[in-house]
Amino acid sequence: MEVPEQANKWLSQLSKANLKERLNRTFDRQVKLAVTGLSRSGKTVFITSLVHQLLHGLEGSHLPFFHIVSSGRLQGTKLMHHPDMHIPAFRYDPSIEQLCQESPLWPEPTSGLSQIRVAIRYQTDNALVKKVNPVNTLFVDIVDYPGEWLLDLPLLELSYEDWSMQIADMCQHEPRLSLSKDWREFMAQQDVTGQVTDETLRKASELYTEFLHRCKDRQYNMSLLQPGRFTMPGDLKGAPLLEFCPVLELPSGTTQAAESFFLIMKKRYESYKEHVVKKFYTEHFSSFDRQIVLVDMLRAFNIGHASFTDMREALNMVLRSFEYGKTGLMNKLFGLKIDRLLFAATKADHVTPNQLPNLERFLQQMLTQSYNDVIFEGVTTETLALSSVKCTQAAHTQFQGQKISCIKGVPLDSNQPIALFPGEVPTDIPLPEEWVDGRFNFVEFKPPRLTNGNGNRIPHIRLDRALEFLIGDKF
Amino acid sequence: MTTTAWATPKIFDLDAVENVEEEQKVELNYTQPVIIPADATLKTNALLMAHEPDTSDYDEWDSVDVNYAGGAAAIAPNAPTRQLDNVSLWGWLGVSLGSFLLLALVVDTALFLDEQYDNSFVLGTVFLVLITGITATALGLTYRSYNKILQLKTVSELQAEGFQLFDSQGHGRAMPYVNRVASLYLERPDMKGNLNQFYAAVTDAHHDQEVYELFTQKVMSDLDKQAYQIVVQRSKETALLTMLSQIGLLDVIFTLWRNTALVKDIATLYSGRPGFIGSFMLFGAVIQNLLYADVSEAAADGMAEILGGSVLSVMSGQMAQGLGSGVMTARVGLQAMQNCRPMPFDEKNKPRLRHVRKEIVKSMTEVFSKKDSAGTAG
Known part of the structure; x- marks a missing residue:
């Protein structure tokens, strides 16, 4: 079954322009x-x-x-x-x-x-x-x-259930635990198997989006934020496609309303995958x-x-x-x-x-x-x-009687250049307790002024x- | 009475046990980030400033100052190459013999001068002046050879250090090294452009291996090309002359002469004129390296010609002989390149005998076909 499907897909891609492009790439x-x-x-x-x-x-x-x-x-x-x-x-x-x-x-x-x-x-x-x-x-x-x-690409291989479990699992740990509090509390009140109003669905997805935005905040700098379009909608801003969210607990029983929270969310998730992710x-x-x-x-x-x-x-x-x-x-x-x-x-x-x-x-x-x-x-x-x-220049100086190498540049939030030793990059991944405050101070710099325009x-x-x-x- | 053959498991109190090994502790071992106070004097590498975005002056590059401000690399101490015990007896013999001869010479000269002064003041003075002149010249020559030998030593030191830098992923050791190599070429007008190019391309962000590669690319590769041309040229000459000459002894003398000249030329190209004694030492080292070279390498590279296994030998014995001596010269030349180049070759850009051989064969067949066509025309 799979082979003809593959071939079909391939044949449909085989327009004239496409073929030319493929030949070009085949011949480097x-x-x-x-x-x-x-x-x-x-x-x-x-x-x-x-x-x-x-x-x-x-x-x-x-x-x-x-x-x-x-x-x-x-x-x-x-x-x-x-x-x-x-x-x-x-x-x-x-x-x-x-x-x-x-x-x-x-x-x-x-x-x-x-x-x-x-x-x-x-x-x-x-x-x-x-x-x-x-x-x-x-x-x-x-x-x-x-x-x-x-970050949407991995969704292609995940069912709604798997994805929900993944997110629920991640929300067990800090800093997501506290950041997702609002959303989780809201979700705890919902019966995912029961009939649901549009209002509730919208509210849930809004809270989830808010949670993602908070995770993205500079202070926390979380990366694993799915779905990606929630934080950067692009041309889909405000589209109904983006109104869904995972559930924290999978419904255990088999009896659920035809228009239940879970089923609707699942449907929307699948259509997001189909129309947004797959296309991309x-x-x-x-x-x-x-x-x-x-x-x-x-x-x-x-x-x-x-x-x-x-x-x-x-x-x-x-x-x-x-x-x-x-x-x-x-x-x-x-x-x-x-x-x-x-x-x-x-x-x-x-x-x-x-x-x-x-x-x-x-x-x-x-x-x-x-x-x-x-x-x-x-x-x-x-x-x-x-x-x-x-955007920086290497330099070295005497600091507390020792020769120390440093970099010189203009930080993003000032106009005065500073010289900085930003800390050592470790060669091994430090243990959690080794990430103490003040170990690293990597400053963001302004781009250099180019003399030549x-x-x-x-x-x-x-x-x-x-x-x-x-x-x-x-x- | 029950005795068990095994020890029963027990649980001890934690405080009662002593650790055999130090308990694993997380040690915070790192340097704190520092913002340097505004009044601290900052030093940047003047030479490398050329790349920095805020530089304004291009003229700085011309006056290449090779004092790299970065941390001077500590050169790993070389293992002593000679054991004093082994040479001490022979050394003593040499030293005592030498000083005996020197003393005899001095005493003899003094007596001779004294005798001449006894005869006539003028004659004595003339001889004194002559002897002083001879001594001064001899001392001058010795000093110069000594300097040249030191130079050769520098080259071999640089080579040894270069080998260490090959695989180094570190930072900061290559620049001082490269600057030392560059100092060999600072006086040469033909290298100035290359050196400037190198200093324009290198930045403080390049790590050791990259600096090494860059210097090879910008500076050494030109020298390598020239050296290679010399080797090809000399090998062709040797091959042709050996092929054409009919007297065996003449071949030998000729080949030897070409080879010494070749070694000297290559040394001059890479690191300056080696001097009389220097060239002999160098030639000796080259030959020694050749003798101890990997047998398989030699077999793969040159023996086919020497043993007459090539296509040419089928055509003419004389030609095979020529090719054999040409390939020998090429081997000497390539070995000389390896000995004289201050930075060791890496496997990628090492000159290959195969290529030289091709050129020799080509030049010989050209002569052959010319002879042939001349013959049919005549």
Whole structure:
């Protein structure tokens, strides 16, 4: 039964344009890059900087480890119109303008889906290809979207019952225990098997949404907030699709009203999955060649153990929903699966340079589970500490008779630069009792003032190595 | 009477037991974050400022100051390479013989001068001046060779340190090292551009391995290319001349001469002129390394030609001989590259004999076909 269904699905996708795209990708002329990261992990800044570095690839020496550039085989780069007309284009220009203006600002966080395509023209050094076609073009497609939405992907494999139990379980622990108090108290009064009014349903989902928003608060910085559209609705703002919530206890008996709380919620959950999540997944997330996972660990460090474990859980959960080396027949034919995965610790400029190796090691430790899984599937992986826009400067000074290395930058909430030793990045995951107050003080910084206006240099850390790893082998 | 063969389980009071091992305690071992007081003097790496967003001046790069402000790397002490006990007797013999000869020479000279002064003041003075001149020149030469030998030593020290840096994921050790390597090339106008490129590309965020790679990419790779060209050129010459000459002894002398010159050229390219004694030492080291090289490597790389297993040998014995000596020269050259390059090669960019061999064969077949076509034309 499953095979014809698969084939049907595949055939329906086989429009002419689609086929051309698939051929392009099969012959390495197109790369689809998945920029994955929870909200506030710096996806938009990363994409902006990446595109900027690529567009200015011909100038200067800012990408020494991106070999196509450093070997001088790069012929030029250009922003292209994306063939999918119904998806908004990534707002590169406004973002870069914000970064490069007189008093620079971080680009606005993303509230919807957008796409960008960069064409890279290069001279091949493959002796065979050289004879036929000395100058080739590689199209790099990048999708930007709110990180919150990623957390919907795991829902695809969960039934309403399973999901409810998962949420109920999570609400047993702090800080969710106290944050969800209102919602839980309201739910405790409801009879989930009985007849229910619209008013009650709305109230329940409102309280649940409020709870999610509270979890997202900077103070708590929880990551695992499902469904993702509740905190970042995008174009679905106010849509009835978003009016549901999990239940805390599954109905035990078999007798329940036809229009019971539980059944209605379950129906709405399923239609959310069907109409929102599945659409998002099949249109944008089912086919990628390369993936980068951006993780901002520093905020989790600042806030504490709960925030950290929550982020780890969320990331591992999200990574499970990508296809790594699955060997279905169609995948085998076209080889469309993620075969390179880069784990990147962002904001590497917020720690002192000598802590960078620790940052990388820590990230690897944190995602061991996903790491092992993808390696098992034969995916090439790497871990990097990078910074899309470097906004601090390394320095060192004498402090209490000892030489101490520090970073210098302008904090987000002030105009005076400070010098700071933000704490050591541990190499092993600290035990809960080791996350004491005052151990870490990772400050958020303002973007640097670029001397050259909209010019050729956005300082970065290791973006070139990220590029080399992600697309370097396609040249 | 019941005696059990096993000890019965018991429960002890917790306070009554002494731990064999220290109880596991969570120790908070970390450095507190600090906001540096505003009046503290901050030092940034002047050289690396070039990348910083708020820099205004590009001119700084030209005056490359190699004093990296970062923590100086402690060089791991090398294990003593020579045991004093083993050499002491021979050493004593050498020292005493040497001082005997020196003393005899001095005494003899003094007596000789004294004799000349007895004969005539003018003659004595002339001889004194001459002898002083000879002594001064000899001392000068010795001093210069000594300096060159020290330089060779620096290279081997740098190499040893480089090996440690290869796999280092650390931070802060590579810059001082690279600066020391760079100081070898500071005086050379042809390297200035490369060095500037390197210092423009490196940032304080690069860790050791990256700095190493970057320096290789920006500075060493150019030198490697030149050295490689020298090796190819010399190997071709040797191969052709050996192929054409008919006298065996001449071949040997010729090959030896080309090889010493080759080693010297490569040393000059990488780390400055090695000097007379220096080149001999270097040549010795190269040959020694070749002799002790991995047998399998040698077999894979060069023996096919030497034993006449190649296609060329089927065509002509003379040609096989030429190829054999060409490949030998190439091996000496590549080994010399490894000995003289201040930063050790990693496996990726190590020069390969295979490639040189291809070029030699190509140049020989070219000559062959030219000869052939000349023959048919004539």
